Amino acid sequence: MKARILETADLLFYQRGIRAVGVDTIAAEIGISKRTLYNHFPSKDELIAAYLAGRFTKAPPSDKPPVEQILGTFDRLERGFASKGFRGCPFVNAVAELGAEDRSVRKIAVAFKESRRLWFRDLLKQLGVADAEGLATQLTLLVDGAIAQDLVRNDPSMARAAKQAAKVLLGNAGVMLGEGKSSRDSK
Amino acid sequence: MKARILETADLLFYQRGIRAVGVDTIAAEIGISKRTLYNHFPSKDELIAAYLAGRFTKAPPSDKPPVEQILGTFDRLERGFASKGFRGCPFVNAVAELGAEDRSVRKIAVAFKESRRLWFRDLLKQLGVADAEGLATQLTLLVDGAIAQDLVRNDPSMARAAKQAAKVLLGNAGVMLGEGKSSRDSK
DNA sequence: ACTTGATTACACCGACCTGTGTAATTAATG
DNA sequence: CATTAATTACACAGGTCGGTGTAATCAAGT
Incomplete structure (x- = not known):
C-alpha cells in the first residue's frame, strides 16, 4: 500500500x-x-x-565502453523527452517551486546532480582524459541544458544537439569516437 | 503605482x-x-x-566583436549567479511550477528561449560559421545548463565551465578566439 | 466649493489546503 | 469465535487563497 x-x-x-x-x-x-x-x-x-x-536512481554499472555509455546518456535523454509524461528534471523543478529556503530539498537535488557528474568523471578517467573533472561538469551542463530546453520547447531534438556538442568536447579532449552504428547522426 | x-x-x-x-x-x-x-x-x-x-528583455545591440559578445554572455551569467538574488531562469521556473497545461506561460517561455538562440545564431553567422543554427542551439544548452546547475548548487563557477565548453565549440567551428585581456581563464 | 477619480479599511465569499479525531467496518490470525 | 490491526467514512479545525462589495476618505483640477 x-x-x-x-x-x-x-x-x-x-x-x-x-x-x-x-x-x-x-x-x-x-x-x-x-x-x-x-x-x-x-x-x-x-x-x-x-x-x-x-527519483534518486543511480545508473547501473555497465560493461559497455565508456564512450558509448557517455553518449548513450543523450540517447536515453532523447527517448525520455519523446515519452509522453516527461516534464523536466524533478529535482530542478522541486527546487524551483519550493524555493531556496527549503534546505532538505536542495540538499538532495545537489546530491543527485553531483552523483551524475561523478559518474561522468569516472568514465572520463577510464578514457584517460586529462581534465576529467572539468569535462564532466561540462557534460552535465549539456544534460541539464537539454532538459531545461525540452521542458519549455517540448523538442526532443535538444538531446541530439547536446550529444553533438558532447562529441565535440570529447574529441577536443583527445577521446577517439568510435564509428559505432550511429555514425549517421553526425547531422 | x-x-x-x-x-x-x-x-x-x-x-x-x-x-x-x-x-x-x-x-x-x-x-x-x-x-x-x-x-x-x-x-x-x-x-x-x-x-x-x-522579464523578457532583449539584448541591446552592441558594436563589440561577435566573439566577445558571445563569450561575454557567460561572464554576465557568472556575475548574475554571484549576485544575491539569483534564482534560476524565471521562465523555466514558471513553466516548472505552473505546469504544462498553462499554454500562455509556456508560449512566452519558448519565445524568450528562441530569441536568445537567434541572437547567438546571428552573431555566429557574422563569424561565418557554417552550421550557425546548430551551434547556436548548443550554446543555449550551455547557458540553460549553467543556470539550472547554479540554481541547485549555488555555484557561480558553472558559468565559467560553460564558457570553457563554448570556447571549444567555437574553436571547433573554425572561429578564431582572440586572446583579449582574459587569456588567463583558459583554465 | 464642487466634482471626479483613486485609494483606503474591512468584511466577506467560496474554495482549497494540511492535518486530526472518532467511531464503525473489514480482514486476517490465533 | 475472539483478537488485533488496518482501513473506512466523515466531520471538523485552522489556515490561506483569489477575488468582490461597500462605504468612507483623500487628492487633485476646474
Whole structure:
C-alpha cells in the first residue's frame, strides 16, 4: 500500500507539480481514504521527501565502453523527452517551486546532480582524459541544458544537439569516437 | 503605482515562486490595499503575465566583436549567479511550477528561449560559421545548463565551465578566439 | 466649493489546503 | 469465535487563497 501511495504521488507530483497536488487528490486517485495515507506518511513533507528519494536512481554499472555509455546518456535523454509524461528534471523543478529556503530539498537535488557528474568523471578517467573533472561538469551542463530546453520547447531534438556538442568536447579532449552504428547522426 | 506593483510582484514571484506568493503578500509588501492592486491588475494571472513579459528583455545591440559578445554572455551569467538574488531562469521556473497545461506561460517561455538562440545564431553567422543554427542551439544548452546547475548548487563557477565548453565549440567551428585581456581563464 | 477619480479599511465569499479525531467496518490470525 | 490491526467514512479545525462589495476618505483640477 505504501508503495502504491508513493508511486501515485510520484506520478502526480512530477506531472502537475508538488504544490499543485494536494494529499486529498492523491488519496482520491488511488481510491483510499486520506486517513490511510496519513497512516503511512505522517505529513506531506515526508511524502515529498520520499518522492524525491525515489527519483534518486543511480545508473547501473555497465560493461559497455565508456564512450558509448557517455553518449548513450543523450540517447536515453532523447527517448525520455519523446515519452509522453516527461516534464523536466524533478529535482530542478522541486527546487524551483519550493524555493531556496527549503534546505532538505536542495540538499538532495545537489546530491543527485553531483552523483551524475561523478559518474561522468569516472568514465572520463577510464578514457584517460586529462581534465576529467572539468569535462564532466561540462557534460552535465549539456544534460541539464537539454532538459531545461525540452521542458519549455517540448523538442526532443535538444538531446541530439547536446550529444553533438558532447562529441565535440570529447574529441577536443583527445577521446577517439568510435564509428559505432550511429555514425549517421553526425547531422 | 502600477509600476511599483509590478516591480514588487517581480521581486517576490522570482524570489519565492509564483504559487508561493499571494496577492495579499504583494499588497502588504508595498503597503497598499488589496483593492488598489486589483484596480491595476484584474487578476493574479494578468499580474503573472506582466511579470513574465517584463522579464523578457532583449539584448541591446552592441558594436563589440561577435566573439566577445558571445563569450561575454557567460561572464554576465557568472556575475548574475554571484549576485544575491539569483534564482534560476524565471521562465523555466514558471513553466516548472505552473505546469504544462498553462499554454500562455509556456508560449512566452519558448519565445524568450528562441530569441536568445537567434541572437547567438546571428552573431555566429557574422563569424561565418557554417552550421550557425546548430551551434547556436548548443550554446543555449550551455547557458540553460549553467543556470539550472547554479540554481541547485549555488555555484557561480558553472558559468565559467560553460564558457570553457563554448570556447571549444567555437574553436571547433573554425572561429578564431582572440586572446583579449582574459587569456588567463583558459583554465 | 464642487466634482471626479483613486485609494483606503474591512468584511466577506467560496474554495482549497494540511492535518486530526472518532467511531464503525473489514480482514486476517490465533 | 475472539483478537488485533488496518482501513473506512466523515466531520471538523485552522489556515490561506483569489477575488468582490461597500462605504468612507483623500487628492487633485476646474
